[in-house]
Amino acid sequence: MPLTLMEGNEAIARGAVAAGCRFFAGYPITPATTILNHMLAMLPPLGGVCIQGEDEIASISMAIGASYSGRVAVTGSSGPGISLKMEAAGWAGMAEVPLVIVDVQRGGPSTGMPTNVEQSDLNTACFGSHGDNPRVVLAPADVEDCFYTAIEATNIARKYNVPVFILSDQAIASRIEAFAEPDLEKVCQDITPDFTPVADYKPYDLSAPDGIVPRVVPGTRILSGRYPIATGLEHDELGHPTSSPKLHTQMSAKRRKKLQALAATLPAPKIYGPSEGNVLLVGWGSTQGPIREAVDRARGAGDSVSSIHLRSLSPLPPGLENIFSGFHHVFVVEMNDEGIYGFGGQLASLLRAHLCNPQIRGITKTDGLTWKVKEILAAVKTKLATDSKPAQP
Numbered sequence: 004m005p006l007t008l009m010e011g012n013e014a015i016a017r018g019a020v021a022a023g024c025r026f027f028a029g030y031p032i033t034p035a036t037t038i039l040n041h042m043l044a045m046l047p048p049l050g051g052v053c054i055q056g057e058d059e060i061a062s063i064s065m066a067i068g069a070s071y072s073g074r075v076a077v078t079g080s081s082g083p084g085i086s087l088k089m090e091a092a093g094w095a096g097m098a099e100v101p102l103v104i105v106d107v108q109r110g111g112p113s114t115g116m117p118t119n120v121e122q123s124d125l126n127t128a129c130f131g132s133h134g135d136n137p138r139v140v141l142a143p144a145d146v147e148d149c150f151y152t153a154i155e156a157t158n159i160a161r162k163y164n165v166p167v168f169i170l171s172d173q174a175i176a177s178r179i180e181a182f183a184e185p186d187l188e189k190v191c192q193d194i195t196p197d198f199t200p201v202a203d204y205k206p207y208d209l210s211a212p213d214g215i216v217p218r219v220v221p222g223t224r225i226l227s228g229r230y231p232i233a234t235g236l237e238h239d240e241l242g243h244p245t246s247s248p249k250l251h252t253q254m255s256a257k258r259r260k261k262l263q264a265l266a267a268t269l270p271a272p273k274i275y276g277p278s279e280g281n282v283l284l285v286g287w288g289s290t291q292g293p294i295r296e297a298v299d300r301a302r303g304a305g306d307s308v309s310s311i312h313l314r315s316l317s318p319l320p321p322g323l324e325n326i327f328s329g330f331h332h333v334f335v336v337e338m339n340d341e342g343i344y345g346f347g348g349q350l351a352s353l354l355r356a357h358l359c360n361p362q363i364r365g366i367t368k369t370d371g372l373t374w375k376v377k378e379i380l381a382a383v384k385t386k387l388a389t390d391s392k393p394a395q396p
Contacts, residue, residue, distance in 0.1 A: 007184040011149045011175035015105055016041035018153025019077045021187065023194030024103070025051030026069035026076040028062040030084060033117040034173040035107035038079045059087035063104070067091060071100045071233060073196030073220030075157050079105030082124050083113065089132050092166050094235040096136040096258065098242075099206065101160035101167075101218070103153070108172040108288075110371045119371030120173040122288055123339040125349040128168040129317045135255055137262045139163070140317035142170040144291040147182035149175060152314070154190060161194065163215055163261045170316065172338075174289040174373050200224040205240040206231050209253050214260035262318050269315050271322035276302065276309030279329035282383060284310040285363075286336045287350055290374055294336055297379040308383070316350070324358050334386060336366045336379055 009017070016038050019027070027042040029035070042053040052069070056062035062078050069076035080088060085106045095102045108124045110116030128140045139159055143152040149171060156167040203226070204219040219225070229241065236244035237251050245251075274283075276298050286294040291312045301308040311326060313319070327333050335351035342352060347365020355363045366382040368374070 005184040006181045008179060008181045009146065010037070010177055010179050011143070011146045011171055012037040012107065012177070013041050014146050014149035015079075015143075015153045015169065015171065016045065018150035019103065019157060020045050020049070020051075021150075021185070021191045022154040022157035023075065023192050024077050024157060025049060025074055026066065027052075027078065028054045028056050028065040028069075028076070029079050030056050030059050030062050032081045032084050034109055034176045035079050035081045035084070035105065037176070038105060038107070042077075059084040060091060063088040063091040063102075067095050067100055067102055070095070070102050070160075071098070071221065073222075074194055075101045075103060075160050077103040077105065077157075079107065081107050081109050081117070082111045082115070082127070085124060085127060086131070089127075092138070093132045093134065093136050095166045096132070096138060097235050097237070098233045099164040099216075099258070100233070101164050103156045103160055103167050103169065105169045105171065107176045108170060110369075116371045118173070120289070120373055121339060121369065121371060122170075122172060122290075122337050123349065124170060125316060125339070125353070128170055129353065135259070137165065137258055138317065139165055139167040139262065139265065140170060140315070141167065142288045142314055142316055143175065144288065144312055144314065146175060146178055146180035148314070150185060151190075157194075159265065161218075163265055164218060165261060170288060172289050178289075196220040196222075198223050200226055203227040203229060204231060206233075206242060207238060207240045207254060207257065209240055209257060211257070213264035214257040215264060266318035266321065269318070269320040271320055271326070272311040272313055274309050274311055274326060277307075278309070278326070280307035280309050281330065282306070282308045282332045282334065282387070283327065283330040284308065284334055284336055284366075284379070284383070285313065285350070285354070286310065287313045287316060290336055290338065293374040293376050293379060296376045297383075300376060301380060301383070313350070316353070319354075319357055323354070324360070327358070327360060327362065332387065332390070333360075333363045334366045334383060335363060336374065338369070338374065339367055340369050341365055341367045
């Protein structure tokens with residue numbers, strides 16, 4: 004089987020191009036800059052456009068315009084730049100314009116540690132916006148997964164008309180891996196806009212049971228003569244601004260139902276190791292490798308340890324409560340702070356809130372370095388030893 008060799012940022016760029024992306028706008032920022040570099044090399048020969056905007060706000064705004072015109076566009080940055088993009092991401096959510104936003108996480112906050120790794124942008128990706136603005140968040144686990152996640156993100160954005168965040172990180176961005184060369188004849192797709200005339204079109208049709216309305220791109224002839232508009236204001240079914248309490252409630256529900264429909268299609272995560280036991284390690288992003296090796300070493304020493312790895316972080320996949328119920332301890336391993344209450348990092352907090360399960364606790368660190376297997380094993384041992392101590396009278 005032929006192999007290909009590349010870094011994570013290149014894999015995201017190539018995956019997006021394979022998915023049909025022909026527009027990228029970004030601004031240089033470590034460690035996301037090489038996505039811009041790769042897009043600059045790939046898009047013009049394919050008739051596409053790659054633009055370095057004057058700043059992050061301009062970049063996402065240009066990408067939204069390109070997506071609105073009929074083709075899913077991509078923008079990318081790291082933590083500080085993602086913060087600047089959030090107002091425009093809210094516009095894309097309100098107008099229901101498909102968009103892919105890549106966040107290559109680094110140590111933070113602020114300028115932080117630009118060349119170090121951290122997983123501290125999860126809350127920003129899931130909740131970092133004004134108002135109720137549902138969005139999709141995916142996290143690739145390795146370089147190969149970066150390629151296919153970019154394709155998946157593009158397809159989800161197109162089908163559900165939502166912003167989709169790809170949460171990569173510095174450890175994957177600059178890591179070079181070999182993986183099976185993709186079958187480009189199977190994975191490449193043409194998403195050129197279809198301008199076939201339609202009888203009528205309501206982009207925010209409230210009669211859609213799951214909230215999903217296939218897009219008709221600007222320039223398409225609408226035989227009824229009723230042409231919609233797009234706005235960041237709340238709107239009726241044709242996009243006309245409204246302050247109707249009833250319509251705002253209905254449109255908020257419509258935007259929510261799309262993600263609920265997506266959640267129902269997600270597969271339950273596969274368990275690495277037995278489906279029942281003492282300890283379950285939960286990870287996301289670039290932590291997959293060391294977590295799985297920790298499981299192998301622990302089981303080799305006779306300990307009952309398994310793991311799962313989450314790729315879809317918003318919405319979360321179904322069936323997690325059934326998986327967690329098979330274990331005495333659930334530890335979420337991630338590279339961020341344990342939080343002000345000390346029970347876990349950002350994914351641990353998200354899972355506890357989702358499942359109302361205090362059994363879920365975190366194993367975290369914030370030294371800007373990737374997890375070592377021995378660190379994970381030592382942290383598990385410490386957690387278990389603390390649990391076994393008798394309560395103080």
